[in-house]
Amino acid sequence: MILHGYWRSGTSYRTRIALNLKGLTYDQVGVDLRKGAQKSEAFLPINPQGLVPALEVDGAVLTQSPAILEWLEEAHPEPPLLPGDAIARAHVRAMAAMIACDIHPLNNLRVLKALRETFSADQAATDAWAARWITAGFEALEALIARHGDGWCYGAEPTLADCCLVPQIYSARRFNTPLDAFPHILAIEQKAADHPAFMAAHPDRQPDANLS
Structure with missing residues (x-):
């Protein structure tokens, strides 16, 4: 997995926490929001919305941190980040x-x-x-x-x-x-x-x- 994010982005931060809690290994690619890298020709093909995070996994790109966190819970259910009830x-x-x-x-x-x-x-x-x-x-x-x-x-x-x-x-x-x-x-x-x-x-x- 490759996480495209920005070190101080709250959405990237929450995604890193979830990945770590799941015990998953991932590489990181920094996208410098202060320099406008999220709108660059290199990043927009990854996420046309021009926002971080974006998670590359199994040939797909997942965007929007709530969706990424829900995918992590479905694809890697242990340890759970949602209660059983x-x-x-x-x-x-x-x-x-x-x-x-x-x-x-x-x-x-x-x-x-x-x-x-x-x-x-x-x-x-x-x-x-x-x-x-x-x-x-x-x-x-x-x-x-x-x-x-x-x-x-x-x-x-x-x-x-x-x-x-x-x-x-x-x-x-x-x-x-x-x-x-x-x-x-x-x-x-x-x-x-x-x-x-x-x-x-x-x-x-x-x-x-x-x-x-």
Whole structure:
């Protein structure tokens, strides 16, 4: 498998976590979003949408991280990232969707670039924009984790929801979003910091990481 992604992309990050949790081996190809490589002649044939991640597997290219995570669960069911019960699976998928559909799209690079270029937003304004949507989403997630979690978002083992949450926490810290009101979320962040699959997926540890 070949994962085309960007070290600091939340969607690439969540995909790396899931691949690592499944114990799968994959190569990485960096796509530098800051330089517009996602729109290059080299990358658009891989993903015509010009977004990361894209996962090459068995002669196919999979795009959109929620679809990739669901494929991983179907093609490599052990260890499971969804509970066995149908209602529980729906809860996990809902928690993941709150991040992947309602939080992350509003603070990704495309949106922040539009805020800067179209509305002349400075760093403080873009941070405030991101924090507005992160905070609203985390308020709901905190309540759901308190209801369903037992160390992780749902139960005592990491699920697809945790694959999405941990990168969103990383983004929240980049945007200087206060997190003190979310003790359950912070506990998951700490737990992930000691988990090999999450540690290996961290942006700072990726081959294309540019920390400058």
